[in-house]
Amino acid sequence: MPDRTRHENHTAWQATVVTLFPEMFPGPLGHSLSGQALESGLWSLDCIALREFGLGRHRQVDDTPAGGGAGMVMRADVIAAAVDQALTKQSTSNLPRIYLSPRGTPLTQLAAKELAAGPGVFLLAGRFEGVDERVLEARDFREISIGDYVLSGGELAAMVLIDACVRLIPGVLGADASLNQESFEGGLLEYPQYTRPRDWEGRPIPEVLLSGDHGRIAQWREMRAREMTKTRRPDLLAPKTGKK
Ligand code: SAM
Numbered sequence: 001m002p003d004r005t006r007h008e009n010h011t012a013w014q015a016t017v018v019t020l021f022p023e024m025f026p027g028p029l030g031h032s033l034s035g036q037a038l039e040s041g042l043w044s045l046d047c048i049a050l051r052e053f054g055l056g057r058h059r060q061v062d063d064t065p066a067g068g069g070a071g072m073v074m075r076a077d078v079i080a081a082a083v084d085q086a087l088t089k090q091s092t093s094n095l096p097r098i099y100l101s102p103r104g105t106p107l108t109q110l111a112a113k114e115l116a117a118g119p120g121v122f123l124l125a126g127r128f129e130g131v132d133e134r135v136l137e138a139r140d141f142r143e144i145s146i147g148d149y150v151l152s153g154g155e156l157a158a159m160v161l162i163d164a165c166v167r168l169i170p171g172v173l174g175a176d177a178s179l180n181q182e183s184f185e186g187g188l189l190e191y192p193q194y195t196r197p198r199d200w201e202g203r204p205i206p207e208v209l210l211s212g213d214h215g216r217i218a219q220w221r222e223m224r225a226r227e228m229t230k231t232r233r234p235d236l237l238a239p240k241t242g243k244k
Contacts, residue, residue, distance in 0.1 A: 013043040013169050014120030015162045016092050017155075018082050020061065020127050022047035024155045034163055037172040043120070045162075046092075050074075053081040062128050069129075076132035079124065083139050086122070095122040097141045100154035100161065101130065104143030107161055109184035111144070116168035121161065125154030181221075187236055189229045191221040 017025060025047050026038060037043055054061045055078060062072035087093050098104075098121055105111075115121055124131070124141060136143070146157045167173055183190040194205040208220045229236050 011091060011119070012041050013116065013166070014046070014091055014095065015043065015123065015158075015166075016046045016048065016086055016095060016120070017123045017125060017158050017162075018048045018050055018079065018086065019125040019155055019158070020050045021125075021153070021155055022049045025159075027159060029159055029162055029166070033172055034166045037166060037169065042169055042171055043166050046086075048082050048086045050078065050082050053078050053085075065129060071129035073129050074126060074131040076135035076138070079131055079135045080139060083122075083124070083135070091119075092122055095120045097122045097124070097139060098161070099124045099126065099131065099136055099141040099143050100146070100157035101126060101143040102145050102148070102150050104145035106148075107144050107146050107164065109164070112161070112164035113168055115161075116165040121165065123154075123158045123161065125158045127153045184236075187229075188225040189233060189236070191224040191228070 019025070026035070026045055029035065029045070030038060034043075038045060050061055051059050053059075055075075060075075061078045062074050065071065065073045083097075096115065096118065100123060135141075144157075144161065146160045151157060168179070173179060179185070181190065194209060198205055198210070206220070208216050211217065226237075
């Protein structure tokens with residue numbers, strides 16, 4: 001039975017996305033757990049179509065980069081018009097404003113947890129060479145990256161961020177216990193998982209997992225999680241420095 005506490009006592013977690021491609025949404029977010037949660041009102045999605053705020057007959061949203069160079073830049077005035085109209089809704093005015101950008105601070109599980117615990121997110125998805133810096137400053141956008149690579153647009157990045165948050169909203173996943181042992185919880189990657197059949201192509205499930213001894217199973221999982229983290233992501237085990 002999903003926990004509806006948040007939905008009944010508070011407004012649902014809200015995602016507002018300013019985008020040139022509103023038709024891309026909800027896309028994958030409309031399926032499976034996030035889709036069911038959207039349908040049941042645990043979160044809500046509002047897309048602002050940037051093209052509607054474009055200039056002239058062609059509803060132009062971009063222009064050539066000041067100083068020259070390749071590509072086009074999204075105009076500050078057009079983005080501001082879309083953002084300002086969206087912000088007239090009381091429910092969006094208190095959402096953290098985030099521009100999805102490869103220059104941003106990396107999206108982490110901790111960041112997703114913090115955003116999921118808040119009222120929602122107000123996202124700006126870029127296209128072309130990105131957006132005029134002035135609108136980011138003037139409308140107080142922070143920047144978040146979903147990884148060290150360049151996508152063609154911010155829509156997929158927005159979906160990734162929303163998905164990472166939505167599954168953390170109470171009631172979206174069946175068992176809270178499954179969240180506690182996932183990768184990045186406790187600073188480790190998850191241990192390897194197995195299910196039936198007991199033997200597959202000559203590869204048996206590790207005996208300890210069939211022993212019924214919960215103490216030994218927990219020990220084995222911890223050991224495997226540490227091994228995997230050490231070989232694949234030693235950076236997660238390194239002591240964190242730079243904290244002031
Ligand atoms: N010229 C930009 C640069 O070098 O940083 C890249 C622009 S990219 C082609 C177009 C849009 O995709 C960006 O404005 C941003 O919204 C989105 N984007 C691309 N890579 C991303 C990433 N790693 N994380 C989040 N958003 C990304």
